[in-house]
Amino acid sequence: MLEPTVTMQEKTITPAPLPRSPQETPQSAAASAAAIRVSELSSWYGDFQALHSISLNVPERRVTAFIGPSGCGKSTLLRWFNRMNDTIAGARCTGTAMLGELDLLARSTDVVDLRRRIGIVFQKPNPFPKSIFENVAFGPRLHMRCSKSELQDLVEWALRKAAVWDEVKDRLHAPALGLSGGQQQRLCIARAIAVGPEVLLMDEPCSALDPASTLAVEDLIFELRQQYTIIIVTHNMQQAARCSDQTAFFYEGRLVEVGPTEQVFTKPARKQTEDYVTGKFG
Amino acid sequence: MSQPHPGSPNPPESVGPPESVGQPESGDQPESKSALGREPLAAQSPAAQSPAVRLREGRGRIRLNVAFFALCVATAAISVLTLIFLLSSILREGVPYLTPTLMTSGPQPVPEEAGIWPALTGTIWVCTLCGLLTLPIGIATAILLEEFRPRNRWGAMFHGLIQLNITNLAGVPSVVYGILGLTAFVGMFGLFQVPGASGAPAFEQGVQYYDQFFSEGERAVLVPVADRDAPMSEVREGMTAYDVDLEPIEVHVIEPGGDYPEDPEVLAYTLFSDAEAGRIDKRAWYYFRLPFGRGVLTGALTLMLVILPIVIISSQEALRAVPSSLRDGARGLGATPWQVVWNVSLPAAIPGIMTGAILAMSRAIGEAAPILIIAGIVYISRGPQHLMDDFTVMPMQIFNWTGRPQEGFHGIAAAAIIVLLLILLSFNAVAVLIRQKLQKPLS
Ligand SMILES: Nc1ncnc2c1ncn2[C@@H]1O[C@H](COP(=O)(O)OP(=O)(O)O)[C@@H](O)[C@H]1O
Ligand SMILES: [Mg+2]
Numbered sequence: 001m002l003e004p005t006v007t008m009q010e011k012t013i014t015p016a017p018l019p020r021s022p023q024e025t026p027q028s029a030a031a032s033a034a035a036i037r038v039s040e041l042s043s044w045y046g047d048f049q050a051l052h053s054i055s056l057n058v059p060e061r062r063v064t065a066f067i068g069p070s071g072c073g074k075s076t077l078l079r080w081f082n083r084m085n086d087t088i089a090g091a092r093c094t095g096t097a098m099l100g101e102l103d104l105l106a107r108s109t110d111v112v113d114l115r116r117r118i119g120i121v122f123q124k125p126n127p128f129p130k131s132i133f134e135n136v137a138f139g140p141r142l143h144m145r146c147s148k149s150e151l152q153d154l155v156e157w158a159l160r161k162a163a164v165w166d167e168v169k170d171r172l173h174a175p176a177l178g179l180s181g182g183q184q185q186r187l188c189i190a191r192a193i194a195v196g197p198e199v200l201l202m203d204e205p206c207s208a209l210d211p212a213s214t215l216a217v218e219d220l221i222f223e224l225r226q227q228y229t230i231i232i233v234t235h236n237m238q239q240a241a242r243c244s245d246q247t248a249f250f251y252e253g254r255l256v257e258v259g260p261t262e263q264v265f266t267k268p269a270r271k272q273t274e275d276y277v278t279g280k281f282g
Numbered sequence: 283m284s285q286p287h288p289g290s291p292n293p294p295e296s297v298g299p300p301e302s303v304g305q306p307e308s309g310d311q312p313e314s315k316s317a318l319g320r321e322p323l324a325a326q327s328p329a330a331q332s333p334a335v336r337l338r339e340g341r342g343r344i345r346l347n348v349a350f351f352a353l354c355v356a357t358a359a360i361s362v363l364t365l366i367f368l369l370s371s372i373l374r375e376g377v378p379y380l381t382p383t384l385m386t387s388g389p390q391p392v393p394e395e396a397g398i399w400p401a402l403t404g405t406i407w408v409c410t411l412c413g414l415l416t417l418p419i420g421i422a423t424a425i426l427l428e429e430f431r432p433r434n435r436w437g438a439m440f441h442g443l444i445q446l447n448i449t450n451l452a453g454v455p456s457v458v459y460g461i462l463g464l465t466a467f468v469g470m471f472g473l474f475q476v477p478g479a480s481g482a483p484a485f486e487q488g489v490q491y492y493d494q495f496f497s498e499g500e501r502a503v504l505v506p507v508a509d510r511d512a513p514m515s516e517v518r519e520g521m522t523a524y525d526v527d528l529e530p531i532e533v534h535v536i537e538p539g540g541d542y543p544e545d546p547e548v549l550a551y552t553l554f555s556d557a558e559a560g561r562i563d564k565r566a567w568y569y570f571r572l573p574f575g576r577g578v579l580t581g582a583l584t585l586m587l588v589i590l591p592i593v594i595i596s597s598q599e600a601l602r603a604v605p606s607s608l609r610d611g612a613r614g615l616g617a618t619p620w621q622v623v624w625n626v627s628l629p630a631a632i633p634g635i636m637t638g639a640i641l642a643m644s645r646a647i648g649e650a651a652p653i654l655i656i657a658g659i660v661y662i663s664r665g666p667q668h669l670m671d672d673f674t675v676m677p678m679q680i681f682n683w684t685g686r687p688q689e690g691f692h693g694i695a696a697a698a699i700i701v702l703l704l705i706l707l708s709f710n711a712v713a714v715l716i717r718q719k720l721q722k723p724l725s
Binding site (some may be wrong): 082084087089111112113114115116119120122124126127128129138139142143175177188191192195 | 629
């Protein structure tokens with residue numbers, strides 16, 4: 001598969017670093033360098049403290065799952081990584097979160113460029129009321145100046161990468177809202193990777209989908225982790241177990257436990273984690 | 283009322299033969315048939331035992347339903363009948379006057395020769411200009427209020443204050459805006475008052491003043507002068523002046539009592555040396571003045587004040603109807619706030635905004651009160667020629683004609699109303715079309 005290269009203002013970006021090789025992607029999270037390093041991140045909505053001093057490393061080109069009961073602050077943490085909380089009145093935080101050398105939480109950070117590097121996929125598929133092509137081309141058009149043929153290549157590349165190309169290639173100019181829920185969600189993933197991010201945030205990407213679509217999206221996540229650092233929030237224990245390398249368990253705004261997925265699910269260090277993953281509460 | 287009334291003392295005709303009315307058996311019979319299993323249950327369970335599960339009596343509910351339905355039909359019928367009555371009386375009066383003369387001529391002393399041309403063109407000028415001014419300002423304000431809500435406390439208070447004011451302004455009677463327009467646009471708060479010369483604009487562009495003489499050939503001779511207050515020009519033999527069509531001509535001057543020239547061509551532009559001139563002006567299409575005076579621009583600005591709150595509020599509602607998940611989607615891809623508005627919110631809201639704007643425009647077309655205050659002149663025989671030109675509009679013309687004692691003017695007013703109604707109907711039709719064709723699901 002060809003990877004189109006698009007010039008963005010002065011910089012040149014290639015949609016993502018290539019995987020080293022398939023054999024070289026082991027299940028162990030520790031083998032990979034940290035993409036995002038969070039330390040002592042606390043967060044408030046007004047007077048309500050939603051996160052208490054979270055510290056964790058998100059390994060590069062692995063899938064990290066955030067699990068925990070509803071309202072424990074998973075989405076809040078996720079939204080700080082690409083500063084989607086900026087638009088919420090009264091939301092503030094302390095601590096640091098670094099993407100390489102970039103301080104994600106600094107006031108001076110260019111959020112527009114940050115969001116190009118850290119894409120997000122939401123719970124409910126939210127394609128724009130435009131054509132399938134326009135949806136994928138939306139992001140590249142925001143950031144780059146590219147010719148029509150370059151754009152077409154980029155759209156095809158992103159749709160193939162998101163495993164919807166075969167289903168939509170004959171109706172690229174049909175309205176995106178005519179697709180099924182699962183196709184819409186994969187379109188949203190294609191839209192997110194079309195701008196060439198390094199990290200993909202997914203906030204319960206399958207909870208609005210039927211089982212078949214869920215499987216398709218899970219397969220896709222498994223594929224994508226060869227190239228992208230992925231953080232997925234999920235309520236579904238099987239899903240976390242199936243497609244993640246590292247799992248972080250949150251409870252009431254605190255990080256209870258984080259470790260390789262196998263370890264968290266088979267021999268958790270904390271009683272609370274065990275109760276949750278075995279379905280005793282949550 | 284197709285359902286029989288169980289247990290009612292006077293069952294309807296459908297229940298049974300008339301002679302059985304009043305007999306206890308026939309009263310009970312429909313009860314056991316229609317409300318089978320319901321009435322007995324309600325009757326069997328005493329209220330004291332379980333008040334919560336006691337079933338409501340079916341008969342009362344149905345009766346209330348029927349009464350409510352009848353009320354709705356009656357109110358709808360009243361408004362429709364009133365409308366039909368008004369329309370038919372206007373059609374009966376106005377249709378005989380719907381002639382080509384009506385469309386092409388101006389106000390005349392006799393109803394048969396009078397027409398709406400100046401009022402129609404005035405309405406088109408004023409409302410087009412009003413729309414061009416209102417749309418950008420109204421949409422921009424709505425975007426500011428909906429999409430760029432301030433997040434700090436003082437900003438939020440200021441935002442709330444503006445929002446409250448706009449909501450209140452939508453309910454202000456339009457005649458108040460007429461007075462506002464009079465102060466703000468006609469006189470511009472007296473800021474451009476010229477000392478001494480009352481009514482003269484302080485600044486003018488695109489106007490030429492002339493001294494107008496009448497020649498012995500009874501034609502007008504126009505001698506250009508520098509400005510409105512220049513001293514009267516002197517005429518000299520052989521000087522170049524202009525005729526009424528502003529073609530250059532040569533002026534001939536003779537002494538009072540002197541001999542007239544033979545040649546009619548020369549006689550046409552021959553003046554006595556002591557001829558008196560009157561000062562006139564000729565305005566170009568781009569004529570502009572400060573203060574604005576009682577012109578088309580003032581009318582458009584005043585109507586803009588009337589409909590701006592409506593446009594802002596309907597645009598805000600259209601923007602609010604755009605799901606925030608779409609904005610989040612764009613924001614998550616790295617769109618700047620402006621890119622979110624321009625690429626997502628605005629395209630999704632445009633059908634709603636256009637519908638609101640068109641309905642606001644049809645309000646502007648029908649407004650007479652503010653125009654009555656700022657314009658005041660009805661006897662205008664031609665359409666506006668420039669932005670500062672005097673004008674009249676359809677509702678003003680209709681208002682004027684209906685006030686005349688002659689029957690014929692009432693007829694022609696009715697004809698003008700028909701034209702105005704047709705314009706309004708076509709506006710509303712366009713609004714409906716936009717709503718149906720362009721409005722698509724957003725999520
Ligand atoms: N916009 C908001 N304003 C105020 N409180 C919020 C807001 N969003 C979330 N919260 C609160 O923060 C806590 C964490 O929410 P969230 O991160 O959405 O939880 P999760 O995604 O784990 O279900 C919850 O108690 C929730 O009520
Ligand atoms: Mg959540």
